[in-house]
Amino acid sequence: MLEKNYYNVGEDTCSINVIHEKAINKAKKEMLNDETYMELAETFKLFGNPTRLKIMSLLSVEDLCVCDMSEILDMSQSAVSHQLRTLRSKNLVKYVKEGKQARYSLADRHVTQLLQIGIEHVLE
Amino acid sequence: MLEKNYYNVGEDTCSINVIHEKAINKAKKEMLNDETYMELAETFKLFGNPTRLKIMSLLSVEDLCVCDMSEILDMSQSAVSHQLRTLRSKNLVKYVKEGKQARYSLADRHVTQLLQIGIEHVLE
DNA sequence: TTGTTATATGATAATTTGTTCATATGTACA
DNA sequence: TGTACATATGAACAAATTATCATATAACAA
16 A cells, blocks of 8 residues: 555656645645745744843833833843834834833733743743 | 933933833843743744744644655755754754654644744734 | 665855944923 | 933844755665
8 A cells, every 4th residue: 555655657746745645735725825924924033033032021021111121131222222113013012102202012912922832832 | 221321410320220110120020031032032033934834834734744845835855854954953843754754743732822823913 | 786765964145134333303301 | 492311213234044056864665
């Protein structure tokens, strides 16, 4: 039976296709469209940097202004602000203006959830 | 970070510190150590690429061998194999050898959870 | 043994990323 | 009005990343 599955049709098709055809079709059918994966990658990419993770981690505890974060992280205001901008671009943080300051907070529950599960994974 | 122009009347404290001192201390106290954030970033980084996301997405439906994935994704075997290697490096996928083939699967429930929440976020 | 298939991996070039520096914008207060 | 503070942003450069190509390894078949 295994041998039968191994036959090669001699076309420009990989012989392997034949072996796991059902699995391939099943998995293929569940795939989202390309744009969704690209959008998803862009979003996850923002979690892939220690500075941004620290920012989100801080905001999961307390709303903070840029200078607070700059101070805690011992990083320039510019660097923090740039990162906040990218985080906003994918809807991971939001802010309200309060006088001269901008009070940042996490955009929604997904951010907290992703952080928590990620931490679980690495600490396990 | 303390920058020259933020100094207050000769004191070595940023004027901003004073404003949100409590918030700063509270958030600071909850921070994990630097290595954890680095490790976490390395892990999330692997979710930040469409190819790897598709691979994990496929594996969340069916265990598959390298050639299956290569076929579905219409990518070279080499590219897929390289990505699988990096996914293994952070314990996101695992595999068992079956003859000439390697049957890959997701490493643990966190991977599925992260994918799901991420998708929720971008589709919302 | 030799040939074929499945997978892994080193090196490379093109692209992307993250911080810094310099500067701009905007708010408040004297 | 002018000055200081808080934040935003454009340019630029070093560092990291990803797919490709070429090749290696490893299992099986003939």
